[in-house]
Amino acid sequence: MSPAPTVVENPAFKHPAFNRIPPWVRAKLSPLAIEKIQAVYEWVENECIPREQIMKAQLEGKRWVTPPLIHELRDKAKQRGLFNLFLPNHFKESPGLTNLEYSCCAELMGRCYWAAQTMNCHAPETGNIELLAKYCSEEQKKKWLAPLMEGTASSAYSMTEPDVASSDATNIGISMRREGDEYVINGRKLYGNCLWNKDLTFYILMGLSDPENPDKWHRHTMIIVPCNTPGIQQVRNLTIMGYDHAPEGHGEYLYTNVRVPAANVILGEGRAFEIAQGRLGPGRIHHCMRLIGQCERAYELALVRCTDPRKRPRGKLIGEFDSNIERVAQMRLELDAARLVVLNAADTMDLLGNKAGKRAIAQSKILVPAMATKWIDECMQIYGGMGVTQHTPLPEMWTYARFVRLADGPDAAHRHQVGREEMKTAGGFRERNEAYKRRYKELAEKYGEKYVSFD
Ligand SMILES: Cc1cc2nc3c(=O)[nH]c(=O)nc-3n(C[C@H](O)[C@H](O)[C@H](O)COP(=O)(O)OP(=O)(O)OC[C@H]3O[C@@H](n4cnc5c(N)ncnc54)[C@H](O)[C@@H]3O)c2cc1C
Numbered sequence: 154m155s156p157a158p159t160v161v162e163n164p165a166f167k168h169p170a171f172n173r174i175p176p177w178v179r180a181k182l183s184p185l186a187i188e189k190i191q192a193v194y195e196w197v198e199n200e201c202i203p204r205e206q207i208m209k210a211q212l213e214g215k216r217w218v219t220p221p222l223i224h225e226l227r228d229k230a231k232q233r234g235l236f237n238l239f240l241p242n243h244f245k246e247s248p249g250l251t252n253l254e255y256s257c258c259a260e261l262m263g264r265c266y267w268a269a270q271t272m273n274c275h276a277p278e279t280g281n282i283e284l285l286a287k288y289c290s291e292e293q294k295k296k297w298l299a300p301l302m303e304g305t306a307s308s309a310y311s312m313t314e315p316d317v318a319s320s321d322a323t324n325i326g327i328s329m330r331r332e333g334d335e336y337v338i339n340g341r342k343l344y345g346n347c348l349w350n351k352d353l354t355f356y357i358l359m360g361l362s363d364p365e366n367p368d369k370w371h372r373h374t375m376i377i378v379p380c381n382t383p384g385i386q387q388v389r390n391l392t393i394m395g396y397d398h399a400p401e402g403h404g405e406y407l408y409t410n411v412r413v414p415a416a417n418v419i420l421g422e423g424r425a426f427e428i429a430q431g432r433l434g435p436g437r438i439h440h441c442m443r444l445i446g447q448c449e450r451a452y453e454l455a456l457v458r459c460t461d462p463r464k465r466p467r468g469k470l471i472g473e474f475d476s477n478i479e480r481v482a483q484m485r486l487e488l489d490a491a492r493l494v495v496l497n498a499a500d501t502m503d504l505l506g507n508k509a510g511k512r513a514i515a516q517s518k519i520l521v522p523a524m525a526t527k528w529i530d531e532c533m534q535i536y537g538g539m540g541v542t543q544h545t546p547l548p549e550m551w552t553y554a555r556f557v558r559l560a561d562g563p564d565a566a567h568r569h570q571v572g573r574e575e576m577k578t579a580g581g582f583r584e585r586n587e588a589y590k591r592r593y594k595e596l597a598e599k600y601g602e603k604y605v606s607f608d
Contacts, residue, residue, distance in 0.1 A: 170194030174257050178496055186254035189238060193258040196235060200226060201265040208267060216399035217349040226271040227304050235272045237302055239279045239439060244286045246302060252499040256442045263446025266549060277310040280436030281357055288420040288428050297377055306354040309345035316341060320566045322429060323369045329360030336376060338411040347402025348380060348387040355379045359425050373425035377417040384411035394552045434507040434514050437561045441495045441521040444557060447550050448488050448525050454545060455532040471535060484528045491524045515567040525554035
């Protein structure tokens with residue numbers, strides 16, 4: 154007799170927070186995770202989504218001031234133990250969830266664009282906190298990591314540059330010259346949060362410190378640059394498909410003789426690539442987790458519109474047309490499949506580490522934003538003309554999914570990397586294929602059949 158299905162019987166899983174979590178994942182959830190997933194669900198549904206329009210209203214006319222609502226919610230979320238849930242349980246600073254458990258929380262956060270921020274689980278903070286927790290000295294942690302985790306400081310990640318192809322980070326060219334106990338930085342940077350928001354405290358900057366080093370993997374260094382350092386000039390805020398993304402924004406920067414203490418170097422001179430590898434895995438996967446939640450929200454909106462009794466072209470509900478029934482089915486299918494890809498990546502990171510999870514992370518990064526842009530676009534179409542206006546959150550959702558195809562590395566670069574790795578496995582398949590042929594030859598002789606070669 155097969156064992157009783159204990160996962161299904163656990164009464165906690167009757168809570169709607171667990172509706173979309175597959176049984177194999179439920180089976181791995183700790184009691185702490187079950188409690189947190191439920192709490193995140195309640196938080197997003199009751200404290201964030203109903204306040205979406207209030208957030209917009211508070212930003213009107215004061216684009217670069219963090220709205221009072223965010224401060225209020227962050228204080229509350231911290232008191233409820235919902236801060237920093239993303240930091241995996243192998244860090245001593247972690248609240249105790251695995252990457253897989255956090256995926257379930259992050260999906261729920263993705264249902265509201267800024268919910269993650271209220272829980273200090275937003276980009277680039279998550280990637281930066283993990284970086285500092287992993288690579289900083291204890292002294293640096295006290296100074297830079299602790300305030301980030303407390304939510305009293307805010308950081309940006311500054312790698313991309315306008316003058317080079319930054320998807321290949323060996324090209325990064327901003328000059329970082331050592332002078333005594335300082336580094337002097339000169340050059341341009343694209344992206345990293347907007348300095349107009351006074352809450353921004355520091356940048357984690359990748360610069361070229363040893364251009365003559367024959368080893369291109371050891372020419373670069375990461376350093377913490379406080380925002381108030383003289384010589385940093387923000388040229389403009391970048392808009393993304395027309396959105397300014399206030400109050401965090403995306404700055405474009407000019408560095409002119411910016412002097413930073415050498416004590417701010419992370420891990421050591423020339424070790425930026427070691428750090429960059431460690432940072433991008435978690436950052437990438439968090440975006441994908443949230444995109445799944447965002448797609449669920451778009452899906453729900455599409456169903457609402459499909460069944461709106463006021464909208465009856467040719468006398469039928471929108472959802473009564475076969476084309477829309479099929480659209481809904483296909484979106485459901487691809488969304489569920491994409492979730493499995495993300496959960497697999499998170500589980501692989503837990504079981505084998507971020508390095509071994511590289512391919513699974515890349516798979517998520519390639520698949521999820523493409524899936525999300527495609528289906529949010531279809532949801533807009535179901536909404537007709539209203540779908541591309543501010544009457545629905547769909548255009549903002551689509552923009553988020555679209556930029557994640559680029560942020561943390563373009564999908565083409567990930568496909569290139571995955572494809573190259575896969576090509577390396579061809580040798581094994583060639584050998585196996587030859588073995589099939591040899592065996593076929595033996596069997597042809599045994600059965601007295603003619604051996605047919607197609608080579
Ligand atoms: C909204 C948003 C937020 C961002 N936030 C940050 C941030 O906080 N900090 C930061 O440092 N950067 C940030 N970025 C920048 C982002 O990481 C880079 O834009 C990205 O890594 C690509 O670098 P690039 O723009 O220099 O493009 P390039 O490197 O010039 O690449 C251009 C195109 O070339 C093609 N290509 C590149 N490599 C390959 C390859 N291996 N195989 C096939 N085709 C390839 C792709 O089509 C790619 O899109 C952000 C970007 C966006 C859109």
